[in-house]
Amino acid sequence: xxxxxxxxxxxxxxxxxxxxxxxxxxxxxxxxxxxxxxxxxxxxxxxxxxxxxxxxxxxxxxxxxxxxxxxxxxxxxxxxxxxxxxxxxxxxxxxxxxxxxxxxxxxxxxxxxxxxxxxxxxxxxxxxxxxxxxxxxxxxxxxxxxxxxxxxxxxxxxxxxxxxxxxxxxxxxxxxxxxxxxxxxxxxxxxxxxxxxxxxxxxxxxxxxxxxxxxxxxxxxxxxxxxxxxxxxxxxxxxxxxxxxxxxxxxxxxxxxxxxxxxxxxxxxxxxxxxxxxxxxxxxxxxxxxxxxxxxxxxxxxxxxxxxxxxxxxxxxxxxxxxxxxxxxxxxxxxxxxxxxxxxxxxxxxxxxxxxxxxxxxxxxxxxxxxxxxxxxxxxxxxxxxxxxxxxxxxxxxxxxxxxxxxxxxxxxxxxxxxxxxxxxxxxxxxxx
Numbered sequence: 001x002x003x004x005x006x007x008x009x010x011x012x013x014x015x016x017x018x019x020x021x022x023x024x025x026x027x028x029x030x031x032x033x034x035x036x037x038x039x040x041x042x043x044x045x046x047x048x049x050x051x052x053x054x055x056x057x058x059x060x061x062x063x064x065x066x067x068x069x070x071x072x073x074x075x076x077x078x079x080x081x082x083x084x085x086x087x088x089x090x091x092x093x094x095x096x097x098x099x100x101x102x103x104x105x106x107x108x109x110x111x112x113x114x115x116x117x118x119x120x121x122x123x124x125x126x127x128x129x130x131x132x133x134x135x136x137x138x139x140x141x142x143x144x145x146x147x148x149x150x151x152x153x154x155x156x157x158x159x160x161x162x163x164x165x166x167x168x169x170x171x172x173x174x175x176x177x178x179x180x181x182x183x184x185x186x187x188x189x190x191x192x193x194x195x196x197x198x199x200x201x202x203x204x205x206x207x208x209x210x211x212x213x214x215x216x217x218x219x220x221x222x223x224x225x226x227x228x229x230x231x232x233x234x235x236x237x238x239x240x241x242x243x244x245x246x247x248x249x250x251x252x253x254x255x256x257x258x259x260x261x262x263x264x265x266x267x268x269x270x271x272x273x274x275x276x277x278x279x280x281x282x283x284x285x286x287x288x289x290x291x292x293x294x295x296x297x298x299x300x301x302x303x304x305x306x307x308x309x310x311x312x313x314x315x316x317x318x319x320x321x322x323x324x325x326x327x328x329x330x331x332x333x334x335x336x337x338x339x340x341x342x343x344x345x346x347x348x349x350x351x352x353x354x355x356x357x358x359x360x361x362x363x364x365x366x367x368x369x370x371x372x373x374x375x376x377x378x379x380x381x382x383x384x385x386x387x388x389x390x391x392x393x394x395x396x397x398x399x400x401x402x403x404x405x406x407x408x409x410x411x412x413x414x415x416x417x418x419x420x421x422x423x424x425x426x427x428x429x430x431x432x433x
Contacts, residue, residue, distance in 0.1 A: 003154065007147035012140055019132030027125055034117045035097065039086045042099035046084070046110045053103055066106045075100050079107045088114075153183045157190055164190075169198040209256035215249045251392040258399035265320040265404045272315040272324070272356050272424065273347050279325035280345055285336050291315065292348040315349045315356045317424045323400045324424070327408070330393040331360040331420045337393075339364030339418055354426035361419040366412035375410075394420075 049064030059066060075087045075098055084101030095118045100109035156173060163171035172194060175187035219242070226242045229235035257263050273291035280287045328345065335343045339362025346359045371377075376394035394410075397420075401408040407423045 004144060004147040004151040007150070008140060008144045011143035011147075012136060015136045015139055016132065019128070019135065023125065023128040023132065026128060027121065030124060031121055034114070034121065035088055038088075038097035038112045038114055038117070039099070042086055042097050042110045042112045045112070046099040046101060046108065049110065050101060050103060050108060053108060059108065064108055064110045066103065066108055068107070068109045068111065070111070071100060071107065071109050072098055075109075076107060094118075150183060153187070157183070157187050160194075161190055164194050164197065169194065169201060205256060205259040208252055208259070212249055212252035212256055215245075215252075219246055219249055248392075251396060254396055255392065255399065258396070258403070263400070263403045265323060267318050267320050267404070270317055270319050270321045270324065272317060272358065275321050275324055276328050276345055276347050276358055279328040280332055282325070283329050283332050285332055285343070286341060287332050287335075287343040287345055290344060290346045292346065315347055317356050317426055319406070319424055320404045323404050327397045327400050327406075327422060328358060328360070330397040331422070334393045334397075334420075335360055335362035335364075335418070338362075356424045356426070358422040358424070359419055360422075361413060361417055363417040365418075366416065367410050367418045372410055372412070397422075 045063045049059050049062035052062045053059050053064075053066075070091065070093060072087050072089050075085055078085045079100045079102050082102055084099070086097060086099045088097050089095070095114040097112040097114055098109060099112075100107055102108070153175070157175075160171050160173045172191050173187040174191065175184050177188065178184040222242050223246065226235070226239045229238060273289075277289045277291075280289055332343060332345065342363060344359075344361050346361070347356065348359075349356050371394075376398055398408050401422060405425060409421050409423070411419050411421070413419050
């Protein structure tokens with residue numbers, strides 16, 4: 001239930017509770033007062049009638065009766081024991097207050113009719129209920145309006161926080177400061193946190209970019225020096241490490257460009273099957289490419305290639321082929337480095353929305369839970385069983401997927417192994433005049 005309706009329900013319950021409590025208190029106070037006045041009036045009439053009866057032996061004209069019909073049995077029993085008393089009844093003749101006392105072996109009693117009084121009390125109860133309903137009808141919309149404003153402000157703060165979490169570091173609530181306003185304090189705290197986070201992240205991004213750029217010059221010197229070494233086992237090892245270092249520096253540069261938002265897609269009409277097969281072939285790693293034909297959701301109509309391209313492919317989308325190949329290559333390399341063979345790359349078109357998915361699956365121990373929860377983290381492979389590495393491949397793949405408007409997700413298969421799924425939306429080609 002939304003905050004607005006929770007507050008509205010709370011206001012309604014509070015109004016009803018107050019109206020009920022006031023109504024009950026007023027009803028009982030009024031009833032007790034009326035009964036007390038009726039009791040006093042009955043006693044006064046009874047005492048006057050007793051004096052008249054003692055003088056004249058008659059009660060005619062006094063408002064009292066001797067051995068009256070309808071006298072409550074309990075009150076009659078009390079008088080029979082030589083006492084006097086009063087009792088409120090609601091019999092067939094209506095509500096009344098009785099007062100009785102012994103008089104020469106008979107029962108002298110007075111009955112005060114309370115029908116009008118009880119009807120007045122009922123009318124008072126009705127008026128209290130109507131007043132409560134009117135009060136609720138007036139106050140409840142005001143409570144809903146106030147709660148709606150609070151809810152909108154909180155939703156704005158929550159939406160801004162989600163935008164910041166999604167990478168929009170420039171998002172701000174920019175709420176006007178208000179004294180003694182907790183929501184304004186929360187909004188200011190979120191803006192302050194966002195500014196500090198933006199400053200820290202940009203500092204880390206600048207550091208990464210600066211380190212990568214500074215490493216390029218000495219790296220070129222190492223490459224040249226390694227090529228001049230005489231052939232031998234040591235020279236081969238040095239050249240291999242230099243290539244690894246060069247690949248790391250290029251990855252760092254690519255991440256810095258992604259962080260800075262400098263990457264721009266160059267979309268064109270791209271048959272996904274051949275592009276994926278070509279990307280797998282360029283890795284030089286063993287992988288089976290399965291291209292499912294349109295309409296074969298179960299993969300019954302498909303063709304496979306171990307490392308080459310597909311000749312016929314109905315899965316055609318408008319995307320950046322170079323970045324698509326970069327993503328697939330990184331996923332295949334990650335599957336071999338951190339998982340176990342065999343590695344399968346499946347291309348399929350979703351007939352419902354015409355999107356195309358590329359799934360890369362290995363048969364290893366699966367992705368660590370931290371990666372499934374938080375996504376890829378640079379310089380972190382996530383788990384010892386996934387092998388060693390810098391953890392940049394998946395980070396780059398996710399960044400490049402965002403550049404081309406695709407969605408990259410990670411999961412573990414129930415039968416074992418990790419699966420990375422790239423979903424390419426079907427976008428129409430631009431119309432040029």
